Amino acid sequence: MMYAFLLGMMMFAYSMVITRRVTALIRSFRLQSLFLALVTFSFAYKAANLEIYIVSVLLVMIKVLGIPYYLRRLMEKINIDESLGLFMNPLLSLVAALLFTFVSSLFAIIVLRNQDPLICISLIIAMVTMFIGFFIMVFRAKAITQIVGLLTMENGIFLLAAAITDGMPFFVEIAIFFDVFVCVIITGIFLYRINRLFTHIDVNRLTQLRG
Amino acid sequence: MLLVCLIAFPFLAACFSLVLRNKRLLALINVFLYAAMLALGMGLAYTICVKQPVVVFERLLRADALSVFFVLLITWVSLWALVYSKGYLEHTEEGELSARKKSLYYFFFHIFVFSMLVATLVDNLGHLWVAIEMTTLASTFLVGFYNNKTSVEAAWKYLIICSVGITIALLGTVLLYYNVVLHAGIRSLNWSDIVSVAAQLDHRLLVVAFLFVFVGYGTKAGLVPMHTWLPDAHSQAMTPISALLSGVLLKTSIYAILRFVIIVDKSLEVNFAFTVMLYAGIFSIAVASLFMLAQKDIKRLLAYSSIENVGIIVFGFGIGTPLAILGALFHCFNHACAKSLLFFSAGNIVKKYKTHNMNLIQGVLEVMPFTGVVVLIGMFAIIGMPPFAIFASKITILVAALAQKYFLLTALFLLSMAIVFAGLLLHLGRVVFGNKPKTIEPSQDALSVKIVFIILSLYLVLFGLGLLPQAQVLLNKATDIIRGV
Numbered sequence: 001m002m003y004a005f006l007l008g009m010m011m012f013a014y015s016m017v018i019t020r021r022v023t024a025l026i027r028s029f030r031l032q033s034l035f036l037a038l039v040t041f042s043f044a045y046k047a048a049n050l051e052i053y054i055v056s057v058l059l060v061m062i063k064v065l066g067i068p069y070y071l072r073r074l075m076e077k078i079n080i081d082e083s084l085g086l087f088m089n090p091l092l093s094l095v096a097a098l099l100f101t102f103v104s105s106l107f108a109i110i111v112l113r114n115q116d117p118l119i120c121i122s123l124i125i126a127m128v129t130m131f132i133g134f135f136i137m138v139f140r141a142k143a144i145t146q147i148v149g150l151l152t153m154e155n156g157i158f159l160l161a162a163a164i165t166d167g168m169p170f171f172v173e174i175a176i177f178f179d180v181f182v183c184v185i186i187t188g189i190f191l192y193r194i195n196r197l198f199t200h201i202d203v204n205r206l207t208q209l210r211g
Numbered sequence: 212m213l214l215v216c217l218i219a220f221p222f223l224a225a226c227f228s229l230v231l232r233n234k235r236l237l238a239l240i241n242v243f244l245y246a247a248m249l250a251l252g253m254g255l256a257y258t259i260c261v262k263q264p265v266v267v268f269e270r271l272l273r274a275d276a277l278s279v280f281f282v283l284l285i286t287w288v289s290l291w292a293l294v295y296s297k298g299y300l301e302h303t304e305e306g307e308l309s310a311r312k313k314s315l316y317y318f319f320f321h322i323f324v325f326s327m328l329v330a331t332l333v334d335n336l337g338h339l340w341v342a343i344e345m346t347t348l349a350s351t352f353l354v355g356f357y358n359n360k361t362s363v364e365a366a367w368k369y370l371i372i373c374s375v376g377i378t379i380a381l382l383g384t385v386l387l388y389y390n391v392v393l394h395a396g397i398r399s400l401n402w403s404d405i406v407s408v409a410a411q412l413d414h415r416l417l418v419v420a421f422l423f424v425f426v427g428y429g430t431k432a433g434l435v436p437m438h439t440w441l442p443d444a445h446s447q448a449m450t451p452i453s454a455l456l457s458g459v460l461l462k463t464s465i466y467a468i469l470r471f472v473i474i475v476d477k478s479l480e481v482n483f484a485f486t487v488m489l490y491a492g493i494f495s496i497a498v499a500s501l502f503m504l505a506q507k508d509i510k511r512l513l514a515y516s517s518i519e520n521v522g523i524i525v526f527g528f529g530i531g532t533p534l535a536i537l538g539a540l541f542h543c544f545n546h547a548c549a550k551s552l553l554f555f556s557a558g559n560i561v562k563k564y565k566t567h568n569m570n571l572i573q574g575v576l577e578v579m580p581f582t583g584v585v586v587l588i589g590m591f592a593i594i595g596m597p598p599f600a601i602f603a604s605k606i607t608i609l610v611a612a613l614a615q616k617y618f619l620l621t622a623l624f625l626l627s628m629a630i631v632f633a634g635l636l637l638h639l640g641r642v643v644f645g646n647k648p649k650t651i652e653p654s655q656d657a658l659s660v661k662i663v664f665i666i667l668s669l670y671l672v673l674f675g676l677g678l679l680p681q682a683q684v685l686l687n688k689a690t691d692i693i694r695g696v
Contacts (some may be wrong), residue, residue: 160382171335179344189372203367
């Protein structure tokens with residue numbers, strides 16, 4: 001079962017790479033977070049650990065419901081066109097994503113050596129998710145993709161934390177959640193400001209400061 | 212008790228700045244609280260030098276000589292930034308601010324200082340991460356405070372690049388935690404626990420974790436090539452905040468790196484962590500010095516100088532001998548003072564000339580004699596002329612590098628210093644001397660601004676002559692902690 005959930009995370013990481021529209025990107029992110037919550041939940045079940053149960057509930061509340069809703073609202077409010085502004089077409093992006101998968105697998109095998117296969121797979125998917133998050137931050141023009149990319153990177157770390165360490169110390173985890181939440185709000189505010197001042201949210205056209 | 216007060220005071224100040232409407236009372240309370248924080252920091256330093264590290268709340272907070280050194284740095288610089296803010300907010304570059312904006316400014320200022328203090332005083336590496344991320348979030352508003360195109364662009368880059376960096380640092384922290392759980396068998400992210408079991412950690416995993424952490428916090432510290440946000444953010448932020456960003460925030464990230472360096476150094480037989488720092492440092496110095504030659508914007512010039520100085524500090528730590536580490540710590544403090552001095556005077560100049568472009572700023576000595584002299588002092592201090600304190604710290608690092616036979620690196624270091632010297636002299640020399648534009652009338656600086664200038668200059672001169680014995684003790688203790696003795 002756990003492997004199915006992990007596969008779900010991986011699939012929606014790929015779908016983030018090939019999508020061309022903002023709403024689809026946010027939807028993929030939401031589904032990936034849902035699978036992350038499911039993975040975390042099953043880890044909690046396995047370890048019978050109340051703290052990880054709470055973490056998975058928080059994941060559902062914040063990353064599956066709260067943040068995607070907030071981002072949707074934001075997009076409606078600033079009323080910008082749907083396209084993401086791709087610097088690299090979906091096919092090439094997919095090739096890049098496959099490359100990331102290969103590199104992550106190599107990394108996981110070298111670093112972990114003979115560990116439990118579940119942990120090894122988790123590390124691979126966590127790394128792929130982080131790579132893909134970073135990739136869409138760099139190769140998509142819209143500022144909103146940078147927020148989603150950052151959140152995707154964090155999804156990768158949450159998976160890693162849940163899988164290999166049975167969750168970080170509880171208080172740390174809560175603090176990180178709070179931080180993610182505040183970070184999204186603030187980036188949202190600045191996104192709004194950028195749109196008002198520049199009348200667009202294309203990051204590649206933010207070129208006032210150079211040198 | 213000292214520790215709790217130290218953290219509570221900026222938080223209190225933040226609450227006051229939202230609630231209190233009486234401006235004079237508020238200013239008075241603020242300055243009082245920050246002076247008290249500085250005193251508390253000194254008290255803490257004294258306690259630690261005499262006794263053991265201070266621990267409260269079941270090790271939620273922990274202060275040893277290294278953290279207290281950074282606490283002193285933060286409280287010292289933020290006190291003067293606060294005093295300077297008062298005069299600065301009366302007429303900013305963008306004209307008079309509304310009362311609401313002012314109280315918001317102070318709110319974020321205090322939260323910013325609060326999060327930096329928390330970062331240096333927590334024991335748990337996860338909390339350290341949260342505190343460092345908090346500093347980004349709090350200061351983003353202060354970078355984008357003027358809400359015009361350039362400042363919002365700078366704030367966006369700052370927020371996004373630093374958040375990515377810090378996410379990578381979190382990955383490193385998680386990997387370290389995994390390593391600790393798996394190989395040392397304790398479920399703890401407390402630094403003091405991890406250090407005591409460092410020898411049992413898996414080396415390969417530790418090296419990977421350290422590299423992630425180094426890249427992550429290195430982004431926040433402004434190391435080349437992750438520095439791209441820094442010139443934008445430091446040049447667009449409000450002036451007192453530029454000083455805090457350059458003087459203190461960069462060092463807080465270095466502090467975070469140091470905590471990990473100590474763990475790695477304890478665990479590995481080879482000097483891996485120090486070597487990474489050594490080359491990252493020299494690379495930053497060399498690249499930043501070249502960029503400084505080509506600058507037109509006065510605050511960007513100072514921002515690049517900060518990158519260069521962070522490079523010097525990291526290089527100093529990278530050498531790894533007691534002498535070099537002492538020099539690097541001392542340089543942290545000296546650079547913070549000299550750079551605050553320069554940013555404050557640059558802020559005055561920009562306010563007067565209404566431009567950042569150094570081609571349009573000339574004859575400051577004629578227009579604002581006091582500020583002009585201060586710019587000269589700051590310039591000679593930052594390029595490491597005797598008798599200023601930076602000379603002492605730079606020469607310490609150089610001697611240590613030579614003693615370790617890093618001849619090639621030292622040559623590169625000196626070459627970069629020569630380029631920096633030329634760059635700053637060329638740019639700032641023209642700003643200070645030169646003929647004043649006809650449209651600008653000479654003026655005087657506010658009293659509070661003058662006091663700040665005089666105190667910081669005095670520090671630079673006095674500590675250039677020699678360290679106080681108490682400071683020496685603290686620095687030695689901090690050095691011992693970094694070397695893991």
